[in-house]
Amino acid sequence: xxxxxxxxxxxxxxxxxxxxxxxxxxxxxxxxxxxxxxxxxxxxxxxxxxxxxxxxxxxxxxxxxxxxxxxxxxxxxxxxxxxxxxxxxxxxxxxxxxxxxxxxxx
Amino acid sequence: xxxxxxxxxxxxxxxxxxxxxxxxxxxxxxxxxxxxxxxxxxxxxxxxxxxxxxxxxxxxxxxxxxxxxxxxxxxxxxxxxxxxxxxxxxxxxxxxxxxxxxxxxxxxxxxxxxxxxxxxxxxxxxxxxxxxxxxxxxxxxxxxxxxxxxxxxxxxxxxxxxxxxxxxxxxxxxxxxxxxxxxxxxxxxxxxxxxxxxxxxxxxxxxxxxxxxxxxxxxxxxxxxxxxxxxxxxxxxxxxxxxxxx
Numbered sequence: 001x002x003x004x005x006x007x008x009x010x011x012x013x014x015x016x017x018x019x020x021x022x023x024x025x026x027x028x029x030x031x032x033x034x035x036x037x038x039x040x041x042x043x044x045x046x047x048x049x050x051x052x053x054x055x056x057x058x059x060x061x062x063x064x065x066x067x068x069x070x071x072x073x074x075x076x077x078x079x080x081x082x083x084x085x086x087x088x089x090x091x092x093x094x095x096x097x098x099x100x101x102x103x104x105x106x
Numbered sequence: 107x108x109x110x111x112x113x114x115x116x117x118x119x120x121x122x123x124x125x126x127x128x129x130x131x132x133x134x135x136x137x138x139x140x141x142x143x144x145x146x147x148x149x150x151x152x153x154x155x156x157x158x159x160x161x162x163x164x165x166x167x168x169x170x171x172x173x174x175x176x177x178x179x180x181x182x183x184x185x186x187x188x189x190x191x192x193x194x195x196x197x198x199x200x201x202x203x204x205x206x207x208x209x210x211x212x213x214x215x216x217x218x219x220x221x222x223x224x225x226x227x228x229x230x231x232x233x234x235x236x237x238x239x240x241x242x243x244x245x246x247x248x249x250x251x252x253x254x255x256x257x258x259x260x261x262x263x264x265x266x267x268x269x270x271x272x273x274x275x276x277x278x279x280x281x282x283x284x285x286x287x288x289x290x291x292x293x294x295x296x297x298x299x300x301x302x303x304x305x306x307x308x309x310x311x312x313x314x315x316x317x318x319x320x321x322x323x324x325x326x327x328x329x330x331x332x333x334x335x336x337x338x339x340x341x342x343x344x345x346x347x348x349x350x351x352x
Contacts, residue, residue: 010351011344018337031330034269037282071352078326081317084255085242091183092239095210099190 007064010071013052020045044070158194158216161225169226170335171264174342175233178324184240191236201298203228205235207246212236227271231264237324250300254310255318257292262319262328266291288319 009016022028023042032040048070054063152160165172166188176186190211197215202224204213212232219225238244238256245252261267267287272279279286289311296307322328324342329335341348 007351008347010348011341015340015344022333022337028330030269031328034280035282035284035328068352071348075352078320078322081320083242083321084314084317085238085244085252087242088240092210095184095240096190097210099209099211 009052009055009064009067011052013049013056016045016049016052020049154196154216155194158214158219158225161219161222162188162192162194162214162229164222165226165229169230170332170339171226171230171329172233174324174335174339175230175237177339177342179233179237179240182237182240184236186233186236199298203232204299205232205239207235207239207244210236210239227265231260231266234260234263241323250296250302250306250310251314253296253300254292254307255314255321257295258288258311258315258318259321261288261291261295263322263325265329265331268330285319289315 020042023040023045028040032038048067051060051063051066051070054060055067166176179186192212192214194214194216196217197213200218202215202218204215205211206213212229212235214225214228214232219228235256238259239246244256246256262284265271267284269280269283272283272287277283277287289308292311293304293307296302296310297304300307325335325338326341327334327338329338
């Protein structure tokens with residue numbers, strides 16, 4: 001975690017509010033149930049919004065810690081499955097090459 | 107792909123089916139009339155190719171799913187050029203489009219894409235394949251599991267399996283039905299471009315499903331509609347701030 005004077009919340013507080021509001025909407029309940037077969041959990045967005053506001057008003061170290069922990073948990077959750085393929089170190093060499101000549105001649 | 111049937115050569119690495127069709131493989135070229143989406147205003151004055159080009163341009167400029175994918179690909183070193191990386195062509199059968207990894211080109215089936223919403227979805231679907239090709243060593247032609255993984259991701263993240271689209275296909279289901287749809291459409295897409303049995307395709311999808319269904323790159327979430335896609339794009343544009351502060 002960046003522990004120096006120029007730390008700021010990973011997202012603007014308005015983004016936490018927008019995510020919380022979206023999460024609690026009836027539409028999102030329907031989408032989430034359609035995909036996962038259960039109701040969504042929105043409480044963490046509410047906690048993160050509160051931490052963000054707490055940090056903005058009081059520069060609370062506890063709020064900073066809580067936000068970092070929450071976002072790192074989200075990143076971990078997104079990365080927990082082993083990928084089927086190997087990631088590239090550089091893009092495909094032929095991505096920008098012109099099309100084969102016979103295509104151009106058609 | 108360039109006018110050749112998908113299964114006759116290296117051809118299409120990955121294909122996408124019309125929403126209402128159940129015929130999966132291009133060896134059966136019969137087309138059911140009711141499978142064609144409603145033709146709009148453009149059909150009276152433009153050729154299929156011109157319509158395709160116009161709809162593609164609108165998609166590239168305005169659709170939030172596509173704009174995020176284009177940004178992500180540019181960030182990965184695969185900037186997309188409309189003239190180089192897209193081709194509007196007539197296709198056999200009922201396929202809507204495909205990604206040809208051998209030429210790094212997305213083919214749009216101008217005779218099978220009838221309206222803007224369909225174009226949006228096909229471009230999103232094929233750009234997900236292009237994105238996978240750009241960021242990973244995908245063995246499109248030699249490992250059916252890799253193809254299956256990209257098809258699972260494309261069906262999951264492009265809106266192919268939205269509740270509304272499934273209802274239009276007369277597939278009624280709610281609780282976790284999205285996952286059933288993703289599996290089924292991934293299998294159909296595999297069968298459209300590979301001459302393998304349904305059982306082999308199904309096994310490949312089953313093998314990779316857990317990993318690939320939960321790989322939401324570059325969206326970071328399943329974008330259920332344009333609002334989610336816009337939020338995902340906002341997060342992508344904010345990623346430097348995000349990763350430097352956690």
